[in-house]
Amino acid sequence: GDSVTQMEGPVTLSEEAFLTINCTYTATGYPSLFWYVQYPGEGLQLLLKATKADDKGSNKGFEATYRKETTSFHLEKGSVQVSDSAVYFCALSDRRDSSYKLIFGSGTRLLVRP
């Protein structure tokens, strides 16, 4: 079945450092890809998404490009802030599934130090 693999955390960075969180997927169809963020004590929030190959999702300085050839959707940010500390989840949704349910990766905890 469909699955998502993302790098294990925690990832610890200093403020203003460059961030990359790797995400690869396995899908039989043509999925939509998502990054969700979970801040401490809160629910998951959609960070960005891409629905087809070569699309780039972006939000709040974060970017991810849908790479069909490498089945990847890596999350990047040029300069992280302390407020970016959270758990980040990569996810996919198979558009052939009428429920559009999300399949999540294991999550990567990011800790940004001042």
Next chain:
Amino acid sequence: GAVVSQHPSRVICKSGTSVKIECRSLDFQATTMFWYRQFPKQSLMLMATSNEGSKATYEQGVEKDKFLINHASLTLSTLTVTSAHPEDSSFYICSARDSGLAPLHFGNGTRLTVT
């Protein structure tokens, strides 16, 4: 923006008892709700998909008689963990959307501890 309210946020119960978790969409009608379970340092595992007025669709390996899901209205879905055991201790998260392609909104989760 759309809000999904999940209650309670934390519950402790004794082994053998049942626990009900509520998930409400506060400002939209949720035609579809999803229930996830999250183990420590692990991914969110989809347990079931529920559509208003119909039976829930459970994922493989999820006991439907143990995890009862009711989606009786367009704003409320409940998950009841029946005859809970310590291995049911986990973080349960609901999510909801108002139509097939709409964004998915998540509740803040319920931490269940079974003693």
